[in-house]
Amino acid sequence: MTAHGTHGRRPTLEEVAARAGVGRGTVSRVINGSPRVSEQTRAAVEEAVAELGYVPNTAARALAANRSDSIAVIVPEAESRFFSEPYFSGMVGGVGLALADTNLQLLLTFARGEREQDRLTAYLAAHRVDGVLLISVHADDPLADRLLQLDIPTVISGPRSADEPLPSVDTDNYEGARSAVAHLVSRGRRSIALIAGPQNVYGAERRTAGYVDQLAADGIAYDEKLVAYADFTEEMGRRRMAELLERAPGLDAVFACSDLMASGARQVLREAGRRIPQDVSLVGFDDSVIARHMEPGLTSVRQPTRDMGRAMAELLLDEIADAAAGKRSSVRRGTPRHLVLPTELVVRGSS
Amino acid sequence: MTAHGTHGRRPTLEEVAARAGVGRGTVSRVINGSPRVSEQTRAAVEEAVAELGYVPNTAARALAANRSDSIAVIVPEAESRFFSEPYFSGMVGGVGLALADTNLQLLLTFARGEREQDRLTAYLAAHRVDGVLLISVHADDPLADRLLQLDIPTVISGPRSADEPLPSVDTDNYEGARSAVAHLVSRGRRSIALIAGPQNVYGAERRTAGYVDQLAADGIAYDEKLVAYADFTEEMGRRRMAELLERAPGLDAVFACSDLMASGARQVLREAGRRIPQDVSLVGFDDSVIARHMEPGLTSVRQPTRDMGRAMAELLLDEIADAAAGKRSSVRRGTPRHLVLPTELVVRGSS
DNA sequence: ATCACTTATGGGAGCGCTCCCACCCTACTT
DNA sequence: AAGTAGGGTGGGAGCGCTCCCATAAGTGAT
Numbered sequence: 001m002t003a004h005g006t007h008g009r010r011p012t013l014e015e016v017a018a019r020a021g022v023g024r025g026t027v028s029r030v031i032n033g034s035p036r037v038s039e040q041t042r043a044a045v046e047e048a049v050a051e052l053g054y055v056p057n058t059a060a061r062a063l064a065a066n067r068s069d070s071i072a073v074i075v076p077e078a079e080s081r082f083f084s085e086p087y088f089s090g091m092v093g094g095v096g097l098a099l100a101d102t103n104l105q106l107l108l109t110f111a112r113g114e115r116e117q118d119r120l121t122a123y124l125a126a127h128r129v130d131g132v133l134l135i136s137v138h139a140d141d142p143l144a145d146r147l148l149q150l151d152i153p154t155v156i157s158g159p160r161s162a163d164e165p166l167p168s169v170d171t172d173n174y175e176g177a178r179s180a181v182a183h184l185v186s187r188g189r190r191s192i193a194l195i196a197g198p199q200n201v202y203g204a205e206r207r208t209a210g211y212v213d214q215l216a217a218d219g220i221a222y223d224e225k226l227v228a229y230a231d232f233t234e235e236m237g238r239r240r241m242a243e244l245l246e247r248a249p250g251l252d253a254v255f256a257c258s259d260l261m262a263s264g265a266r267q268v269l270r271e272a273g274r275r276i277p278q279d280v281s282l283v284g285f286d287d288s289v290i291a292r293h294m295e296p297g298l299t300s301v302r303q304p305t306r307d308m309g310r311a312m313a314e315l316l317l318d319e320i321a322d323a324a325a326g327k328r329s330s331v332r333r334g335t336p337r338h339l340v341l342p343t344e345l346v347v348r349g350s351s
Numbered sequence: 352m353t354a355h356g357t358h359g360r361r362p363t364l365e366e367v368a369a370r371a372g373v374g375r376g377t378v379s380r381v382i383n384g385s386p387r388v389s390e391q392t393r394a395a396v397e398e399a400v401a402e403l404g405y406v407p408n409t410a411a412r413a414l415a416a417n418r419s420d421s422i423a424v425i426v427p428e429a430e431s432r433f434f435s436e437p438y439f440s441g442m443v444g445g446v447g448l449a450l451a452d453t454n455l456q457l458l459l460t461f462a463r464g465e466r467e468q469d470r471l472t473a474y475l476a477a478h479r480v481d482g483v484l485l486i487s488v489h490a491d492d493p494l495a496d497r498l499l500q501l502d503i504p505t506v507i508s509g510p511r512s513a514d515e516p517l518p519s520v521d522t523d524n525y526e527g528a529r530s531a532v533a534h535l536v537s538r539g540r541r542s543i544a545l546i547a548g549p550q551n552v553y554g555a556e557r558r559t560a561g562y563v564d565q566l567a568a569d570g571i572a573y574d575e576k577l578v579a580y581a582d583f584t585e586e587m588g589r590r591r592m593a594e595l596l597e598r599a600p601g602l603d604a605v606f607a608c609s610d611l612m613a614s615g616a617r618q619v620l621r622e623a624g625r626r627i628p629q630d631v632s633l634v635g636f637d638d639s640v641i642a643r644h645m646e647p648g649l650t651s652v653r654q655p656t657r658d659m660g661r662a663m664a665e666l667l668l669d670e671i672a673d674a675a676a677g678k679r680s681s682v683r684r685g686t687p688r689h690l691v692l693p694t695e696l697v698v699r700g701s702s
Numbered sequence: 703a704t705c706a707c708t709t710a711t712g713g714g715a716g717c718g719c720t721c722c723c724a725c726c727c728t729a730c731t732t
Numbered sequence: 733a734a735g736t737a738g739g740g741t742g743g744g745a746g747c748g749c750t751c752c753c754a755t756a757a758g759t760g761a762t
Contacts, residue, residue, distance in 0.1 A: 010476055012718055023742035028720060038740065055476045059419065060718035062410035063747050073459075086640075089440035096461045105478070108424075108459045110447045125361055125406045127456070263644055288640075293614055295646025363748055374712035379750060389710065411748035414717050 011052040020048035031056055058105075062128070070105035071131040071316060072124060074143070085260075086288045087305055091135055091157060094309020102317065104130070117143060124152060131316045133157070134166075139200045153319035155312045158203045159338060167319060169311045169339045173203045176301040176343035177210025178217075180255050180283045183299070183345055185218045189253035189281050193226040193244045195237060195265060197257040204232075207257045207285065226251060230261055237264025245272055252280055253351070259284040259291045262298055266350075281351040287344075296349030304341055311339050362403040371399035382407055409456075413479070421456035422482040422667060423475060425494070436611070437639045438656055442486055442508060445660020453668065455481070468494060475503060482667045484508070485517075490551045504670035506663045509554045510689060518670060520662045520690045524554045527652040527694035528561025529568075531606050531634045534650070534696055536569045540604035540632050544577040544595045546588055546616060548608040555583075558608045558636065577602060581612055588615025596623055603631055604702070610635040610642045613649055617701075632702040638695075648699030655692055662690050 017027045022041060029037045030045040037045075048054070062068045073095055075088055092108070099106050107129060111120055120143065124132065131153040137144050139160045147154040148166055159168040184192050194211045197204025208227075215222055225247045230236035237256055241264060244251065254269070256262035262284030266276060274280045276296060284291055287302035315337060368378045373392060380388045381396040388396075399405070413419045424446055426439055443459070450457050458480060462471055471494065475483065482504040488495050490511045498505040499517055510519040535543050545562045548555025559578075566573055576598045581587035588607055592615060595602065605620070607613035613635030617627060625631045627647060635642055638653035666688060 013720095014718075017742095024719085025721085025742060026740085029741090032720085036740065041740080055473045057414070057479070057718055058477045059410045059413035059479065060747090061720075063408070063414050063749080064718075064720040066720090066747070068410065070458075086437075086440075089437075089443075092440075092459070093461075096459060100461060100463065106459045108443070108447060108457045110444075110451060112451065122406045126409045128408070128410065290640060290644045293641045293644050364750095365748075368712095375749085376713065376751085377711060380711090383750085387710065392710080408748055411717090412750075414719080415748075415750040417717070417750090 010057075011054045013054070013056065016045065016048045016052055016054045019052060020045045066128065067130055068105075068128050069103055070107050070127065070129050071099075071133060071313075071320075072107040072109050072127070072129045073133045073135065074109045074111050074120065075135050076111050076137075085286075087286065087303070088135060090305025091309040091312070094306040094311075095133060095313045096309075097306070098310040098313035098317075104317075111143065117146065121146060121150070124150070131155070131320045133312050133316055139202060153316060153323050155316045155319065157308065157312060158201070160202050162202075164202075164338065165336055167315050167337045167339075169308050169315060169341065170203060171303045171308065171343050172340050173206035173343075174210040174213075176285065176303075176345075177207040177255070177257075178214040179343065179345045180285070180299075180301050181211050181214035182218065183347065184253045184255065184281055184283060184351060185214075185220070187253075187277075187281055187351055190220060191223075191226065191248065191251045192220070192253040192255060193248065193251045194228070195240045195244070195254065195256040195261050196227060196229045197261075198231050199229060204257060211255060223248070230257075232258040232260060234260045234264040237261030238268050239264075241265035241268040245269075253282070254280060255283045255285075257285045259286045259288045259294075259298060259300055262300070262350075263290055263294060266294065266298075276350050283345075283351050287346050291346070291348065294350070299348045299351040300346055302344045302346050304344075308341055311341065315339060361408075362405045364405070364407065367396065367399045367403055367405045370403060371396045417479065418481055419456075419479050420454055421458050421478065421480050422450075422484060422664075422671075423458045423460050423478070423480045424484045424486065425460045425462050425471065426486050427462050427488075436637075438637060438654070439486060441656025442660040442663070445657040445662075446484060446664045447660075448657070449661040449664035449668075455668075462494065468497065472497060472501070475501070482506070482671045484663050484667055490553060504667060504674050506667045506670065508659065508663060509552070511553050513553075515553075515689065516687055518666050518688045520659050520666060520692065521554060522654045522659065522694050523691050524557035524694075525561040525564075527636065527654075527696075528558040528606070528608075529565040530694065530696045531636070531650075531652050532562050532565035533569070534698065535604045535606065535632055535634060535702060536565075536571070538604075538628075538632055538702055541571060542574075542577065542599065542602045543571070543604040543606060544599065544602045545579070546591050546595070546605065546607040546612050547578060547580045548612075549582050550580060555608060562606060574599070581608075583609040583611060585611045585615040588612030589619050590615075592616035592619040596620075596625075604633070605631060606634045606636075608636045610637045610639045610645075610649060610651055613651070613701075614641055614645060617645065617649075627701050634702055638697050642697070642699065645701070647701050650696070650698045650700075650702040653695045653697050655695075659692055662692065666690060 013027050014024055017024045022045060026041060027045050030042050073092060096106055132147055134144060134154060134156040137156050137160055144156055144166060154166050156166050156168045158170045181192060196208045199205050212222055228240035228244050230240045254265050256265050262282055266282055269276060269280055276282050284298045284300040287300040291298035291300040364378050365375055368375045373396060377392060378396050381393050424443060447457055483498055485495060485505060485507040488507050488511055495507060495517060505517050507517050507519045509521045532543060547559045550556050563573055579591035579595050581591045605616050607616050613633055617633060620627060620631055627633050635649045635651040638651040642649035642651040
């Protein structure tokens with residue numbers, strides 16, 4: 001490694017070629033790892049590259065090859081949850097990790113209002129990103145369909161329905177919920193309330209299904225008075241908990257579909273004089289930092305956000321490779337790949 | 352807005368020119384908002400752009416203009432705190448917010464081990480980013496100096512020393528610490544322990560200074576037995592708290608320089624049978640999600656991470672503009688700009 | 703009417719790569 | 733001996749822009 005002239009103009013491929021005494025094409029081949037280069041020549045070129053501190057210009061490469069070596073991660077900034085929920089940062093971190101071993105860039109993009117569709121489409125067109133990672137899409141998010149239609153390799157972070165056409169990575173929401181309920185039952189609880197997430201979010205719906213099925217499996221009758229629907233936020237957790245307490249004062253356990261809602265529920269329970277876990281067991285979902293720091297510690301269904309991010313990136317790389325290999329849309333779409341990562345119940349003092 | 356041919360090749364500048372019946376140069380001028388275009392022509396071009404759904408190709412533009420319209424945000428992934436501390440996600444979110452109004456892209460980069468220096472430098476060279484945002488640099492981080500020397504517009508998120516040569520954005524660590532101590536004193540506490548951050552981090556050092564000075568201002572003698580140094584982590588918070596309790600069993604308050612350390616301290620205090628806040632008042636720093644969900648709520652010095660991110664982006668834009676305006680290095684370096692954002696003490700049950 | 707400016711516009715010359723075709727040379731075939 | 737593959741290599745032709753110079757047209761002063 002030699003000093004590459006402090007700053008100023010960086011060497012070009014052509015200069016490397018001149019230095020190594022070969023043609024431009026050959027240097028290009030070496031840079032891109034083509035096998036059609038003799039050992040000698042390769043060594044000579046590599047030496048020239050090192051001596052000159054040559055680094056290929058991304059823009060030139062993107063222009064000539066018509067690929068950008070970058071992927072866009074689109075986060076719904078509108079909900080501004082990126083700032084409060086570790087879910088997003090975990091995901092993004094995982095993606096970054098997976099990409100570090102690649103030469104792909106991570107373009108982070110915040111999708112503001114639903115109306116930003118056009119802006120985003122233009123953005124993707126302008127950058128000709130090789131792929132897109134869409135985090136947290138609602139069942140009615142139009143962006144996902146747009147991407148599908150544009151035929152840009154895309155992976156989303158939670159299928160929008162059971163027959164999601166786009167490849168996806170998700171946690172096993174259904175089993176996660178079952179494990180939570182099973183755990184509560186094993187603790188002797190029989191009157192288990194559910195604070196569910198928005199049912200237009202597929203993952204939230206799966207959790208509800210898991211709750212229902214596990215109750216049945218344990219021979220406990222489903223009681224709709226014990227079920228309330230919220231939107232994952234703390235405030236709604238409070239409201240629904242208060243309502244549940246009114247409707248079903250005899251409940252002895254609560255399964256909230258997010259830690260945030262569990263936190264809201266806890267406050268209401270406490271104000272109502274119910275002790276946790278003596279009077280009421282509480283279980284959350286996410287195993288976020290909140291769960292670890294709540295008092296008592298919140299039993300929660302852990303989502304491996306970091307692994308999810310990593311998995312998304314890896315799946316996307318496959319998609320991009322497939323697309324490049326010429327398996328065009330119609331063929332590829334035959335079998336979208338859906339990855340489901342297992343959850344893990346982290347038991348703490350609240351149950 | 353018209354359908355831009357479902358997918359396939361996107362229109363080029365030249366096609367827009369042909370359609371509008373003008374030359375390439377003129378379209379370029381319109382796209383880039385040059386004033387040297389007549390109203391008529393401008394309108395004609397804009398219509399052609401809309402009809403064709405033209406979006407300029409970023410790569411081509413970057414190549415021709417030798418600027419990338421993108422900035423890199425470098426986060427020290429090594430510490431993997433990105434995943435656990437809201438500090439980072441808040442920052443990044445703020446940056447994203449500020450950039451949304453620009454046409455600049457956000458390249459998110461994780462700086463792994465200290466040895467990644469070369470990789471990163473190559474990365475920046477390859478992408479010819481217009482600027483760099485460096486989050487959380489240690490006093491001895493070599494990357495910052497490298498950037499300075501490379502003459503790439505850079506803003507860092509916390510000066511490394513009192514005479515930081517790079518522009519920076521920071522919270523008022525000193526005043527934040529003072530407000531925390533003043534608050535504890537106002538609660539009648541006189542034996543206030545400090546769990547300080549690593550003193551090679553300038554911001555942490557400033558907090559220590561604030562602690563010292565405020566004690567003096569309140570006429571309380573400094574007692575080194577009440578001061579312990581840690582590294583911002585929960586585990587170290589635990590360890591140091593245990594040591595403090597041994598060295599100074601009579602302490603009646605603790606100021607921890609991060610919420611995470613405060614959380615660790617709380618556990619130890621509780622195990623030692625000290626009640627919070629009756630026996631010992633506890634104050635943290637960051638006002639992260641942890642503070643809000645601790646039991647009792649943790650009084651904490653709030654850092655406006657989101658605003659900091661936004662401020663960093665804005666400062667960087669200025670830097671880039673200055674650099675482009677030809678005020679070269681030597682001149683620019685005369686007065687690096689340092690922005691210091693105020694903190695706010697959020698009082699909760701722990702004090 | 704002439705000259706000197708100013709303003710609007712067209713288009714050539716790259717930016718630094720990749721792609722691909724032509725070419726050379728050696729190594730086998732028949 | 734001539735013929736046929738190939739591997740290895742050089743370099744032309746772009747990719748889609750921006751920059752800038754040349755040119756055309758318009759404006760007011762002489």
